[in-house]
Amino acid sequence: MVFESFAESLSFLLLSTFVISVILGAIVNKTNFCTMGAVSDMVNMGDYDRFRAWLLAIAVATIGVSIFEYMELVNVTDAFPPYRDSRLIFVENILGGILFGIGMTFASGCGNKTLIRIGGGNIKSIFVFIVIALIAYYMTNPFPDSDKTLYSVLFYDWISPLAITLDSNQDIGALIGGTENTHTMRLVAGLAVAAGMLFYIFKAVDFRSSKDNILAGVVIGLIILTAWYISSNITINADDSSYSLSDYYSEWDMLAEDDEGKPATGRALSSQSFTFINPIGQTYGYIKGGLDSALLTFGLVSVFGVILGSLLWSLISRSFRIEWFFDLKDFLNHFFGAILMGFGGVLALGCTVGQGITGMSTLALGSILTFISIVFGSALTMKIQYYKLVYEDEASFAKAFITALVDMKLLPASMRKLDAV
Numbered sequence: 001m002v003f004e005s006f007a008e009s010l011s012f013l014l015l016s017t018f019v020i021s022v023i024l025g026a027i028v029n030k031t032n033f034c035t036m037g038a039v040s041d042m043v044n045m046g047d048y049d050r051f052r053a054w055l056l057a058i059a060v061a062t063i064g065v066s067i068f069e070y071m072e073l074v075n076v077t078d079a080f081p082p083y084r085d086s087r088l089i090f091v092e093n094i095l096g097g098i099l100f101g102i103g104m105t106f107a108s109g110c111g112n113k114t115l116i117r118i119g120g121g122n123i124k125s126i127f128v129f130i131v132i133a134l135i136a137y138y139m140t141n142p143f144p145d146s147d148k149t150l151y152s153v154l155f156y157d158w159i160s161p162l163a164i165t166l167d168s169n170q171d172i173g174a175l176i177g178g179t180e181n182t183h184t185m186r187l188v189a190g191l192a193v194a195a196g197m198l199f200y201i202f203k204a205v206d207f208r209s210s211k212d213n214i215l216a217g218v219v220i221g222l223i224i225l226t227a228w229y230i231s232s233n234i235t236i237n238a239d240d241s242s243y244s245l246s247d248y249y250s251e252w253d254m255l256a257e258d259d260e261g262k263p264a265t266g267r268a269l270s271s272q273s274f275t276f277i278n279p280i281g282q283t284y285g286y287i288k289g290g291l292d293s294a295l296l297t298f299g300l301v302s303v304f305g306v307i308l309g310s311l312l313w314s315l316i317s318r319s320f321r322i323e324w325f326f327d328l329k330d331f332l333n334h335f336f337g338a339i340l341m342g343f344g345g346v347l348a349l350g351c352t353v354g355q356g357i358t359g360m361s362t363l364a365l366g367s368i369l370t371f372i373s374i375v376f377g378s379a380l381t382m383k384i385q386y387y388k389l390v391y392e393d394e395a396s397f398a399k400a401f402i403t404a405l406v407d408m409k410l411l412p413a414s415m416r417k418l419d420a421v
Helices: 006-031 035-045 049-070 090-106 111-119 123-140 150-162 172-202 211-232 245-250 277-288 298-316 328-347 354-362 365-394 397-407
Strands: 235-238 241-244
Touching: 006 111, 006 211, 006 235, 006 245, 006 298, 035 049, 035 090, 035 111, 035 365, 049 172, 049 211, 049 354, 090 150, 090 328, 090 365, 111 123, 111 277, 111 298, 123 150, 123 277, 123 328, 150 328, 211 354, 235 245, 241 245, 277 298, 277 328, 354 365, 365 397
Parallel strands: none
Antiparallel strands: 235 241
C-alpha cells in the first residue's frame, strides 16, 4: 500500500480502521462476546464457552501474527503501545491488570463492552466512558497549567524503579531464540502456543456446536490481524524513497513543505491494533482540543467505529433500548469501576482487548501477565460479591476475601471462613 502523499496514506489508515471497527462493533454485539461475561460464566456457572471464544480470538490472531511476521508482512515489535519493549514493567502489568479486572466487574464490562453498550442505548455506559476518558487522559497528559500527570503524581516514583530491563525483547520467541534465532523462534513459539490453545478450545463438545462463540473468536482474531497488517504496510513514496507513517513524521521538516496536515503526535502512527482505554482517553483530548483533525488517530477512530457498529446491529436486531442506573448503589459501583479501569488500563498498557488479544498475539510477557491479572482480579471480585450476597451481614469483607482465595486454591482449605455455596 504505497501512497504519494502523507495525507493520502493517513486518510487510508483512518478510513480502513473505521470500517473494520464498525465490523468489530457489530460482531461483538451480535455474538455477545464479553470478556467480563466470560469470567462471570466460569466463576458463577462453570461455563467456559465464552472464555474459549476469547482464547480463540487470541489463537487466531497469534497464528496470523506469527506467520505474517515470519514473512515480514507485519511489524509488531516496534508497535504502539510497545508490547515487546525490552523494559518489562511487570508490576504495572500485574497491578494494572488486577485493578482493571476489579473495575470491569463493578462497571459491568470492559472498555470494549462499554462502547458496545453505548451503541446499544446504555446511558450508564456513557457515564462510565466519561470517567474512564478523564482518568486515562490525565494519566498520560499533564493537568492544566502543570507538568504533572496522574501517573507521575501517584505511581512514577515508586513503580518505575521496579521495572526490569531485559537483554532482548520481552516476547517468548526472542527470549528463547536469542539474537540469532529470534525470527524463527517467534514463528515456532506462536504456532505452538496457538496449537495448545486450539486443542483446549475445541476439545469441549459444547463449544464445537456454539456457532456464535466460534464466529466471535475467529472474526475478532482476524480483525486484530487485519489491523496489524494495514498499520504495518502503509508507505509513502517521497524523494524516491519509501517511508512508513512514523518515519515520515520523524522526517517531517525535511520532507514536507509546511505543517499542514501534520498529526499532533507521531507515536500513534506506528504499527498497531485494537486497544480501548487509551483511545477513550484520546476522545476527551479530541473534544478538549476543539475537534482538531490533527488529533485523529487509529485508536480514536476505532472508538467511534465500534460504537457505530454496535448501534447498527442493535437497530437491525431490534435490541436497542435505553438503560439507566437502578439506584444509587448501581451508580456508585459503575463510578468506582470506571475509575479503576481508567487507572488499570493505562498502567497495564491495555485492556482485555488491548493486552488480552492484541498484546497476547505478540506473545509479550507483559501481555501474558496482564491477561492473567485481569482474569484474576475479576474472578476474585465476583467471588467476594457472591459470598457477600449469600451471607449478607454475616460475611465481612475479610471473610469473603479469604474464602474466595481458598476457592481459587491460593490459600489452604483450613483457612476457609465461610462454608462453600
